[in-house]
Amino acid sequence: MLIDSHSHVNFDVYRKDFKSVIDHCLVNNTWLINIGSDFKTSSKTIELTRDYGRGVYAVVGLHPIHVVDDVVESVIVDGQKTEVVTPKEEFDYNKYRDLAKSSDKVVGLGEVGLDYFYFNDNDSDSLSKKNLQKEVFKKFIKLSQELNLPLVMHCRGHKDDPYGAYDDMLEILSDTRHHHGVIHCFGGNLNQASKFVNLGFYVGFTGIITFKKKSEDVQEVVRAVPLDKILIETDSPFLTPEPHRGQRNEPYYVKFVAQKVAELKKITFDEVAIITTDNAKNLFSI
Numbered sequence: 001m002l003i004d005s006h007s008h009v010n011f012d013v014y015r016k017d018f019k020s021v022i023d024h025c026l027v028n029n030t031w032l033i034n035i036g037s038d039f040k041t042s043s044k045t046i047e048l049t050r051d052y053g054r055g056v057y058a059v060v061g062l063h064p065i066h067v068v069d070d071v072v073e074s075v076i077v078d079g080q081k082t083e084v085v086t087p088k089e090e091f092d093y094n095k096y097r098d099l100a101k102s103s104d105k106v107v108g109l110g111e112v113g114l115d116y117f118y119f120n121d122n123d124s125d126s127l128s129k130k131n132l133q134k135e136v137f138k139k140f141i142k143l144s145q146e147l148n149l150p151l152v153m154h155c156r157g158h159k160d161d162p163y164g165a166y167d168d169m170l171e172i173l174s175d176t177r178h179h180h181g182v183i184h185c186f187g188g189n190l191n192q193a194s195k196f197v198n199l200g201f202y203v204g205f206t207g208i209i210t211f212k213k214k215s216e217d218v219q220e221v222v223r224a225v226p227l228d229k230i231l232i233e234t235d236s237p238f239l240t241p242e243p244h245r246g247q248r249n250e251p252y253y254v255k256f257v258a259q260k261v262a263e264l265k266k267i268t269f270d271e272v273a274i275i276t277t278d279n280a281k282n283l284f285s286i
């Protein structure tokens with residue numbers, strides 16, 4: 001079996017067919033953990049667990065991009081291009097604590113962290129937004145300690161400085177003794193990956209590792225990180241792995257990520273399946 005440790009079947013793009021997407025996954029012996037990105041999608045992840053005994057779990061949190069700005073995305077729903085606006089959200093500690101405690105299917109907090117992708121490093125507006133993201137991230141670390149739930153961390157740098165956000169995150173994490181979680185969709189460098197591992201975190205890899213272009217750096221990280229520290233994920237509906245690039249992603253495709261990890265590490269698919277499943281079960285206590 002496999003576990004897709006990070007998917008978003010709670011998002012609008014699956015509004016019509018989430019049931020068949022989840023069933024297809026379970027029938028093929030693949031479990032999934034749906035991740036929230038704001039209060040609304042976090043509540044939805046819990047809702048999605050209700051019809052299932054085992055195999056479908058929820059993680060609730062506030063994504064750093066929703067901490068600082070309204071986000072407008074154009075998504076395809078039922079073949080129609082639709083504009084979805086996610087309003088900026090002010091983080092409310094108690095609200096998220098209550099939500100996390102509302103169901104025993106909540107197995108973690110996320111996705112939370114830092115995202116500098118849309119910032120221009122030089123202006124004061126960006127600096128204050130970075131600080132706000134850092135503050136909220138620190139509060140989630142505290143909540144993770146309080147509830148003893150692992151963190152699902154998101155980190156993305158500006159295109160001209162892809163690694164700066166990772167340094168900032170590592171600095172915050174080094175200042176706390178609480179190291180329980182995964183850095184999802186890893187996009188830092190090799191040195192940063194080993195710092196996360198040495199602190200005790202898992203490292204998550206998506207379909208990016210299967211891409212034909214610009215994936216050499218992350219493939220090198222896959223080779224270097226010990227298998228017992230790796231989680232596999234799809235980040236559905238984004239980052240669809242080869243050979244399905246261009247289509248909507250789904251959790252079932254996590255097998256292509258597993259295949260690529262096996263190929264890069266020169267080990268068997270079964271070994272990747274067994275160990276990464278164990279890793280996810282350990283981290284999320286499932």
Ligand SMILES: [Zn+2]
Pocket residue numbers: 006008035111235
């Ligand atoms: Zn995600």
